[in-house]
Amino acid sequence: MKQFLSLSLAAIVATSAIAAEKIVIKGSDTLGAKLVPMLAEDYKARNGDVAFEIAAEGSTTGISAIIDSTAQIGMSSRRAKPTESSAALAKGVTLKPTIVAFDGIGVIVNQGNGVSALTKRQVEQIFTGDITDWSQVGGTPGKISVYTRNTSSGTYSDFKELAMKKRDYAGSSQKMAGNEQIAAEVAKNPNGIGYVGLAYLHDPGIKTVAIDGALPTEESVQAKKYPYARPTFYYTNGEPSGEAAKFVEFTLSDEGQKTVRKVGFVPVRTVN
Amino acid sequence: MAETATTVRSTRLTTSEALLRRKRGWFFGLSGDRVAKVVFQGNAAISILVLALITFTIFRDAVGFVPMNRHNLEIYRLAGLEFTDHLRREVEDYSSFNRYLGAVRSDRLTQLQRAGLPIATAQAQLADFDAYANRVADAIAAHETVLGTLTETATSLKERQKVAQDTEHARADLENALPTATPEHAAELRRQIEKMVPEKINFRTEVQAMKDQLPELKTANVALATAISELAAHPPRLGDAALDARLTRFTELLRLFPAQLDAATKRMEAWDQLKPVSFAESLTAFAFGREWITASFWQDWYGILPLLFGSLLISTIALFIAIPLGLAAAIYVNQVARPVEQKFIKPTIEFVSAIPSVVLGFFGIAVLGESLRKLSQLPAFDWVPGFPFSERLNATTAACLLALMAVPTIFSLAEDAINNVPRSFKEASLALGSTRLQTIVHIIIPSALSGIMAAILLGLGRVIGETMVVLLCAGNRIQIPDFTAGLGTAFQPVHTMTGIIAQEMGEVVRGSLHYRALFMVGVVLFLISLLINWLAQKIVRRYRIAA
Numbered sequence: 001m002k003q004f005l006s007l008s009l010a011a012i013v014a015t016s017a018i019a020a021e022k023i024v025i026k027g028s029d030t031l032g033a034k035l036v037p038m039l040a041e042d043y044k045a046r047n048g049d050v051a052f053e054i055a056a057e058g059s060t061t062g063i064s065a066i067i068d069s070t071a072q073i074g075m076s077s078r079r080a081k082p083t084e085s086s087a088a089l090a091k092g093v094t095l096k097p098t099i100v101a102f103d104g105i106g107v108i109v110n111q112g113n114g115v116s117a118l119t120k121r122q123v124e125q126i127f128t129g130d131i132t133d134w135s136q137v138g139g140t141p142g143k144i145s146v147y148t149r150n151t152s153s154g155t156y157s158d159f160k161e162l163a164m165k166k167r168d169y170a171g172s173s174q175k176m177a178g179n180e181q182i183a184a185e186v187a188k189n190p191n192g193i194g195y196v197g198l199a200y201l202h203d204p205g206i207k208t209v210a211i212d213g214a215l216p217t218e219e220s221v222q223a224k225k226y227p228y229a230r231p232t233f234y235y236t237n238g239e240p241s242g243e244a245a246k247f248v249e250f251t252l253s254d255e256g257q258k259t260v261r262k263v264g265f266v267p268v269r270t271v272n
Numbered sequence: 273m274a275e276t277a278t279t280v281r282s283t284r285l286t287t288s289e290a291l292l293r294r295k296r297g298w299f300f301g302l303s304g305d306r307v308a309k310v311v312f313q314g315n316a317a318i319s320i321l322v323l324a325l326i327t328f329t330i331f332r333d334a335v336g337f338v339p340m341n342r343h344n345l346e347i348y349r350l351a352g353l354e355f356t357d358h359l360r361r362e363v364e365d366y367s368s369f370n371r372y373l374g375a376v377r378s379d380r381l382t383q384l385q386r387a388g389l390p391i392a393t394a395q396a397q398l399a400d401f402d403a404y405a406n407r408v409a410d411a412i413a414a415h416e417t418v419l420g421t422l423t424e425t426a427t428s429l430k431e432r433q434k435v436a437q438d439t440e441h442a443r444a445d446l447e448n449a450l451p452t453a454t455p456e457h458a459a460e461l462r463r464q465i466e467k468m469v470p471e472k473i474n475f476r477t478e479v480q481a482m483k484d485q486l487p488e489l490k491t492a493n494v495a496l497a498t499a500i501s502e503l504a505a506h507p508p509r510l511g512d513a514a515l516d517a518r519l520t521r522f523t524e525l526l527r528l529f530p531a532q533l534d535a536a537t538k539r540m541e542a543w544d545q546l547k548p549v550s551f552a553e554s555l556t557a558f559a560f561g562r563e564w565i566t567a568s569f570w571q572d573w574y575g576i577l578p579l580l581f582g583s584l585l586i587s588t589i590a591l592f593i594a595i596p597l598g599l600a601a602a603i604y605v606n607q608v609a610r611p612v613e614q615k616f617i618k619p620t621i622e623f624v625s626a627i628p629s630v631v632l633g634f635f636g637i638a639v640l641g642e643s644l645r646k647l648s649q650l651p652a653f654d655w656v657p658g659f660p661f662s663e664r665l666n667a668t669t670a671a672c673l674l675a676l677m678a679v680p681t682i683f684s685l686a687e688d689a690i691n692n693v694p695r696s697f698k699e700a701s702l703a704l705g706s707t708r709l710q711t712i713v714h715i716i717i718p719s720a721l722s723g724i725m726a727a728i729l730l731g732l733g734r735v736i737g738e739t740m741v742v743l744l745c746a747g748n749r750i751q752i753p754d755f756t757a758g759l760g761t762a763f764q765p766v767h768t769m770t771g772i773i774a775q776e777m778g779e780v781v782r783g784s785l786h787y788r789a790l791f792m793v794g795v796v797l798f799l800i801s802l803l804i805n806w807l808a809q810k811i812v813r814r815y816r817i818a819a
Contacts, residue, residue: 057778057779058779060779060780060781061778061779064781064782068782083434083435083438087438087441087442087781089442089445089464091445092449130367130370130371131374132371132374133374133375133378135374135377135378135381136374136377136378141378141381141382142662143662145662145663150748150775150776150779151566151567151776151779152567152776152778152779152780156567157567157569160569161569166427166569166570167569167570168565168568168569168570171563171749171750171751172749172751173749174663174665174747174748174749174765175748175749175750175767175775176748177775185663185664185665188642188645188664189662189663189664190662191662192662
């Protein structure tokens with residue numbers, strides 16, 4: 001159905017007088033909420049009549065969109081799993097990752113919380129439910145409320161890998177649809193804890209926790225000092241072509257990487 | 273027909289006759305009336321056909337779940353994940369001892385702070401207790417090491433199996449593409465196929481390495497039993513009668529643990545790796561599964577109970593609020609209100625159902641949830657069960673809004689039912705000298721009871737199928753609500769069947785196990801709705817009072 005729609009749309013567009021190029025980008029909420037739309041705006045300002053269709057619903061969607069050929073670029077905040085690569089291969093699609101930015105996952109607590117530093121072990125224990133009370137990590141007594149992303153988000157499985165030794169989340173964790181929702185709930189809940197991408201650390205009412213003494217900053221991420229940092233990717237079917245290739249190139253250019261920094265991610269290389 | 277047509281001019285015909293009568297004015301060989309009839313018939317048929325198609329597709333996608341989940345469970349057993357989980361459950365059980373001590377500690381800390389000690393001093397006072405708690409936590413370390421080894425072996429085995437399976441799939445796909453390919457493309461395909469050699473895994477030998485850990489585990493069991501008897505003999509004392517009693521209880525529980533651990537070890541020895549999984553097992557894992565875990569590095573579980581209980585909890589609270597409101601309003605409007613009031617109340621209540629549920633959801637997050645939470649934090653309300661709570665998104669927040677959505681349904685239908693009570697009943701009752709209140713309570717409500725029951729059931733149907741509000745306001749915690757909290761259960765976050773479909777359906781791979789599990793949830797919802805509607809119809813038919 002979607003293919004039929006896009007085909008018919010392509011037919012309509014092709015026959016219309018204004019032959020506008022269209023780039024379809026799907027995937028990660030981390031990249032798709034702020035960074036990619038901003039890059040798209042800048043790109044349009046330079047190249048005129050390019051239409052973008054951006055849908056940010058989670059990394060899994062991004063990779064499966066490339067496998068099903070329903071998008072030219074799939075945004076992902078994790079590497080493709082072996083199962084995804086082979087599913088792609090079966091369909092004659094080769095998944096090609098391009099690192100476009102680094103992202104740190106910041107652990108956030110309520111502004112009024114006395115805890116401002118945790119060890120990696122404590123974070124693991126809190127999110128897996130071994131520790132259930134703030135007094136066990138030196139805070140004021142109160143039952144910890146854990147907020148996580150929903151299961152399809154790349155951040156969800158990344159955090160499992162980076163911070164929880166691949167263990168499962170506590171049954172009592174609450175699944176939120178996006179970074180914004182986690183920040184909003186933690187800001188309202190004095191006993192809340194959650195994790196968000198670097199871009200969301202400055203939301204009102206929350207504060208970032210230092211992990212093993214390191215705060216997520218550009219320096220600590222590039223120096224690999226901050227434990228919860230990860231690359232973020234564009235996935236394409238083999239080498240990108242046409243307008244999509246130009247957009248990937250633009251993302252990696254100095255100008256694109258400056259936007260990366262502006263949004264709160266860490267550039268892939270040092271940019272002045 | 274034709275000869276009667278002239279005589280029957282004065283009397284009315286039935287609709288079907290009127291439609292069938294021949295008239296002048298041909299349209300493709302049909303008279304205008306016939307065209308109308310065909311259009312009506314066609315539309316009715318299309319609706320039924322579409323409904324049948326929808327039902328069919330839902331069931332078709334759901335049915336595949338059973339064999340797929342069976343395969344999932346077979347791998348769980350073959351790759352030794354089940355074996356590992358016997359030990360994992362014990363280690364997790366043991367961690368509840370740490371939580372128990374943590375709870376005692378935080379209560380003691382609160383006590384000391386209330387007594388006016390500064391926090392640093394209070395923490396220092398608890399140093400002995402902390403040392404004891406650490407000894408308790410460390411006693412299980414050897415088991416955790418064994419568990420770690422088992423976990424690593426099992427996950428890598430499972431992953432290898434997955435990769436082998438995928439390679440096989442990919443190979444088959446490429447082989448299927450061979451006959452239609454151009455010569456040079458075929459050569460390329462053959463090169464690719466040669467690269468793809470799926471690994472043949474011998475699960476028995478691989479898992480033997482895991483079973484070889486058993487002696488080590490038994491040694492650890494003996495060491496743990498010694499450590500526990502030592503720890504249970506000398507619990508720390510906090511100098512508070514209630515807390516010390518809890519610590520004594522703690523030592524009793526701790527003493528029970530070694531026997532439980534030995535039983536688990538026996539189960540591990542008796543574990544049969546090659547026992548087949550039946551279809552029934554696969555289905556019960558869904559119908560009675562207590563966990564819904566997806567995208568796990570370990571094992572995905574699709575058990576519907578947490579979601580079912582979440583839906584039921586929310587619906588119960590919502591009906592608890594909506595039934596009195598809807599019924600009282602219906603009785604008042606129909607029996608007591610003046611015409612002016614009727615003209616105002618009826619449209620107002622019915623207008624509520626015109627509010628889009630998304631808007632209600634936002635209202636729930638921003639206003640209702642927040643104010644409920646603030647209210648619960650007030651010291652004056654400490655006596656309410658479940659107060660104070662800190663999550664603004666919970667079952668009650670969602671249920672309040674759903675109640676608001678169910679009120680118009682219950683109100684309109686109940687009002688109709690009351691309206692259908694024959695006038696003679698009311699008049700007879702009043703003529704016998706009963707008051708209006710007596711008439712309402714003893715005559716009108718019992719006579720309209722079947723209609724009222726149907727109204728309530730349809731209100732329940734409205735609530736259980738609502739998605740947007742529960743997705744936004746229920747808190748999305750996938751866990752069976754903790755009913756030990758009594759009435760306080762109402763303030764726990766829950767996840768619902770509709771919510772899980774909305775949250776995960778857009779993001780699963782088509783045709784995967786997870787995708788089919790969501791369709792199974794859809795089928796359960798479908799069956800529940802069907803049951804509710806069937807019950808409502810049955811009740812109305814069975815208890816209708818002949819006028």
